[in-house]
Amino acid sequence: MKYLDEYRDHRIARALAAEIVQATTRPWVLMEICGGQTHTIMRYGIDELLPRNIEIVHGPGCPVCVTPLETVDKAIALALRPDVILVSYGDMLRVPGSHSDLFRAKAQGADVRIAYSPTEAVKIARANPERKVVFLAIGFETTAPANAMAAWQAKREGLANFSMLVSHVLVPPAIRALMVSSSNRVQGFIAPGHVCTVMGCKEYESLVHDFRVPIVVGGFEPVDILEAVLMLVRQLEAGEAKLENQYVRSVSYQGNIPAQEIMAEVFEIADQKWRGIGPIPQSGLRLSSEYAAYDADRVFDLGEITVDEPAECISAQVLQGLKKPTDCPAFGMRCTPENPLGAPMVSSEGACAAYYHYRRHAVAK
């Protein structure tokens, strides 16, 4: 497949791995932000190709994993209302709330539908004027433009029965939070290529400057990841801290301006709680006051859902790159994709799921 196979080419990958070995003289801790990159690393065994003194830790870029428990509980509560159709990305359905998940709600009779794109939810609202259609709008900057477009379209059409339960998070404030944390070990970041396709590289300049930390915007194929690692290692070995772009075939400095415009029109920046991490100031998006009529949080009287979250699993440390999934005593035993203790074991972008699905043989050894 064009534009794909060349980025999975084993000769190029092995050559890059050899270059990394040559370039590395000291131990370095690198973090990939995006769960998609985590899965590439695990699926292709990229960490096996790297020298031992390069440690890859996995970041918080799994949209499902960082969606607060309260949002999941609210979605379930909404779904169970007979007048509501809850529309969600498929990945969200198995994520455990405090007592249930959306699949179980569906089995109890809730009308929960999987959408591949948020505009489908608008279509469902159009086709079911007697029902209230709520779209569970979650994710990073990647999904924000399409989710914004759904609200924009609904407003333009005056669809009164459509709303969104929004839990949107932003990458740069999360990197900032990791860097100011006293427990941080990360010395270089692979920034998420899809997010940067939308937002451009420009947002990462200030992080590089403020923390003197190298950041390389990276793609999602094995060759992309290896190249990004090589670029980071070269900077670190040379004592440099620059913003570089490995994913040039998709990411520009400015990003996708029309996408940013629709986001700015529909959303505003707000404080946001991250599941497993906690509240990070100005790290999320919520619908702006002009779109209040489409905000499920304001349309429905959901009340304040407060959730008791006992520290059963270590997903907090995993999401911050402080621990590996395999450091968890519950990993693969009490916590599996069938009986997950935390969201990272459920999502197709979660770090625990990546280890479980692809690397159990190595763990067993």
Added chain:
Amino acid sequence: MSTKTPVDINLQFSCPTPLPARDTILLGHGSGGKLSAELIRDIFLPAFQNPSLARLDDQAIVNVNGQRLAITTDSFVVKPLFFPGGDIGSLAVHGTINDLAMGGATPLFLSAAFIIEEGFSMDELRRVVNSLRRAAAEAGVHVVTGDTKVVEKGKGDGLFINTTGIGLVPEGVDLSADRARPGDKVLLSGSIGDHGIAILAQREGLEFETTIQSDSAALHALVARMLGVSSNDNPGIRCMRDPTRGGVSSTLNEIAERSQVGIELEESSLPIHEEVRGACELLGLDPLYVANEGKLLAIVAPEAADAVLGAMRGHPLGAEAQIIGTVQIENPGLVTMRTPLGTTRVVDMLAGDQLPRIC
């Protein structure tokens, strides 16, 4: 938009409590993955335990007056009813014939039961029945009995079909999922994922166009050809399975588990059509978990592998057959895969259905 610098980060370490034990049926229980296996293990096996059922193969093989009869049953709930490359009628014939064929049986007779929702179009029913008739005739099997039930509007999903099949197992043929041995080769009859992606592309809301056709086909003639090259003295084929729901990965995981062996696949040898790869990339699906309705996996003794592969390639339904892996002692119960980079990963059995990713 701009972001402010956070001043004080209050890191809250939090995670939810585990969910209570399952007390209701979820869609995932019908996915062919781990939830389905749990259901069979916990509910059905204890209720009906007997040696034929305990084999847990695609068909039961019972002895009647010295003849070995293969029996199988399958219900078809596919949506949409008509899809590129087939429909629920032809699928109901192919699926059941294939379950017989995987035991090495020659399929002979079918039953067909129709559960129809009130209000269903008579014309569509006619089309389905005609397709079922044609598929049975082409496969050389007879539909010898049937049943019809009509349920109230809203109590069914248009049309469900159940077919039961009976066939005869030739002497000397003994195929079962517990017979894989280290050193055996894993053979796959052709490209994977075609059926699942053809169905998915037809579903409402997935806005991409494709020419992918379901691979729905009856495999008994291909199987007869394969059995033809492994003689009674040299029975090279240990086991055959058609990787339907749950795909190649679930089927191989079952074999690895039943035989307590490891299975290692070679990723670069997996036959996958470009369009299927493209659709899977787009949706974040792994073709190894996507359903097939006209493919088979065979575990074959190493000395017979080339002959069986040759026989497969000589049949139109096996033209793209490949050796995709090897049975090994290491990692019993696990399926692993050598990636193009030379590293190894696990090919897990999924809990439920594969879910398209978010971004």
